[in-house]
Amino acid sequence: MLLREVEYARPATVEEAIALLSEHDGARALAGGQTLVNVMKARAASPDVLVDLADLAELRTISFSADQSALEIGAMVTNTMVISSSEVEVARPILAEVAATIADVQIRNRGTVGGNVCVNDPTNHYPPLLSALGATFTIRSAAGERVVSAEEFFLGVYVTAVSEGELLTRISVPTRRPGTGDGMAGITLGAHGTYLACAAATVGPDGVRISIGCVAAVPVRATEMEERLADGDLSEAAVRAAAHGLGATLDPPSDVHANAEYRSHLAEVSAVRAVLQAAERAEG
Amino acid sequence: MSTTTSTTRTISVVINGTSYERDVPASLLLVHLLRDDLDLTGTHIGCDTGSCGACTVVLGGEAIKSCCMLAVQADGTSITTVEGLASDDGALTPLQQSFHDHHALQCGYCTPGMLMSATALLEQNPHPDEHEVKVALQGNICRCTGYWNIVEAVVAVGEGGAS
Numbered sequence: 001m002l003l004r005e006v007e008y009a010r011p012a013t014v015e016e017a018i019a020l021l022s023e024h025d026g027a028r029a030l031a032g033g034q035t036l037v038n039v040m041k042a043r044a045a046s047p048d049v050l051v052d053l054a055d056l057a058e059l060r061t062i063s064f065s066a067d068q069s070a071l072e073i074g075a076m077v078t079n080t081m082v083i084s085s086s087e088v089e090v091a092r093p094i095l096a097e098v099a100a101t102i103a104d105v106q107i108r109n110r111g112t113v114g115g116n117v118c119v120n121d122p123t124n125h126y127p128p129l130l131s132a133l134g135a136t137f138t139i140r141s142a143a144g145e146r147v148v149s150a151e152e153f154f155l156g157v158y159v160t161a162v163s164e165g166e167l168l169t170r171i172s173v174p175t176r177r178p179g180t181g182d183g184m185a186g187i188t189l190g191a192h193g194t195y196l197a198c199a200a201a202t203v204g205p206d207g208v209r210i211s212i213g214c215v216a217a218v219p220v221r222a223t224e225m226e227e228r229l230a231d232g233d234l235s236e237a238a239v240r241a242a243a244h245g246l247g248a249t250l251d252p253p254s255d256v257h258a259n260a261e262y263r264s265h266l267a268e269v270s271a272v273r274a275v276l277q278a279a280e281r282a283e284g
Numbered sequence: 285m286s287t288t289t290s291t292t293r294t295i296s297v298v299i300n301g302t303s304y305e306r307d308v309p310a311s312l313l314l315v316h317l318l319r320d321d322l323d324l325t326g327t328h329i330g331c332d333t334g335s336c337g338a339c340t341v342v343l344g345g346e347a348i349k350s351c352c353m354l355a356v357q358a359d360g361t362s363i364t365t366v367e368g369l370a371s372d373d374g375a376l377t378p379l380q381q382s383f384h385d386h387h388a389l390q391c392g393y394c395t396p397g398m399l400m401s402a403t404a405l406l407e408q409n410p411h412p413d414e415h416e417v418k419v420a421l422q423g424n425i426c427r428c429t430g431y432w433n434i435v436e437a438v439v440a441v442g443e444g445g446a447s
Contacts, residue, residue, distance in 0.1 A: 001313065001332050001351075002311070002316075003311035003312075003313070004311060005291050005309065005310075005311055006291065006310050006311050007289035007290065007291055007310065008289060008290060008291070008293060008310030008354075008356055009287045009288065009289040009290070010287070010293075010356070010359075011287045012287070016287050019287075020287060020289070024289070030354075030357075033352060033353060033354065033357060034334065034352055037313070037334075037352050037353065037354065038333055038334050038352060041332065041333070049289050050310065050354075052356070052357060054357060080346065103423070104337070104422040104423025104424075105347055105401065105404075105405075105419070105420055105422065105423055106337060106340055106346075106347045106348050106349045106352075106401070106423045107334065107349070107352070107423060109346040109347060109348055110348050110349075110352065110353065191422070192422060
């Protein structure tokens with residue numbers, strides 16, 4: 001497929017990248033390109049300027065925050081890097097587990113965590129997972145840095161808090177504390193295909209957090225179910241009872257794969273499975 | 285102070301051991317650089333949407349889809365295409381020989397991509413089991429549906445290497 005003519009730059013520093021994104025209307029950051037290149041083929045997006053982040057080594061690191069309380073994942077870290085990271089394995093292994101189910105090997109090799117969340121396709125894996133884990137997102141502009149929560153970051157279908165002249169640089173995920181467990185479950189098209197509905201959950205000393213994917217423009221926190229589980233009873237019967245009625249509170253889209261009613265049902269089932277998986281791991 | 289933008293860029297890339305320097309449009313897909321500019325037509329275009337894997341090449345040791353990457357993004361990298369597998373005298377790699385022995389191709393359209401995905405797998409994991417092979421080939425579609433022999437061929441290479 002031939003793409004429309006496009007201006008291109010490959011800045012050497014984050015500052016230069018931000019300057020380019022600020023100076024040019026219609027400039028887009030190019031991360032791994034696994035979504036952007038394909039939407040450019042389809043003319044669904046036609047950026048005038050591509051700002052290739054490939055040389056920004058500081059965005060390609062996985063490390064711990066100074067106080068060790070958070071795993072810091074650079075926006076240009078690929079899914080394959082997440083899967084093989086010893087830091088992720090120690091601090092939040094669910095990230096590697098989920099990364100290994102995204103698309104296929106070739107796309108995992110090129111696709112980045114930052115690209116995945118900035119696309120914010122409602123069927124993407126990371127948005128509900130990072131929402132459940134309580135991740136924060138660091139966005140830089142010429143004016144400085146700001147840090148936002150998942151609720152503030154994911155704004156709509158393909159829309160995030162990253163606005164013109166800004167760049168997502170880092171995603172911070174709290175490190176797993178003793179007694180904490182994470183789970184993610186969903187129904188996919190094919191073994192590692194697109195989710196029809198999914199849910200991510202984390203349980204621990206601070207209670208339960210549950211986030212549902214594929215049912216709205218942004219991840220939906222199942223707050224009522226979280227509150228029902230606040231007393232700490234995470235037996236299968238208790239989790240099923242807490243989830244009862246969750247599907248009816250959702251208003252998902254219908255498509256050729258699942259109508260709204262079915263997708264709501266799948267979301268409720270996914271939430272139960274994710275919480276039970278997280279609870280089992282919290283004990284282990 | 286800012287980097288300038290341009291619709292073209294001079295890139296240097298090593299492909300199958302040969303260094304190339306080319307002025308390319310920023311809009312050029314890597315697969316078109318390979319096929320149209322460098323005549324390396326062994327790399328196929330199937331779906332052109334990142335689904336089928338016919339365009340798979342090995343870049344920096346990793347399998348990637350060359351239809352989902354711009355040629356300018358490959359600047360400074362080292363790439364192996366299917367033409368880089370057999371030696372100059374035509375001797376097949378153990379993987380290619382195994383595809384031959386196990387009848388792991390029917391129409392052959394997906395074969396270059398299958399070979400490159402499996403080549404990357406075997407470099408990282410010389411003795412993959414059946415499940416590992418299936419995961420590694422998940423991004424490669426065979427519309428003849430000849431998957432069984434393909435998986436057998438790749439597993440057999442690993443078993444041969446172990447003996």
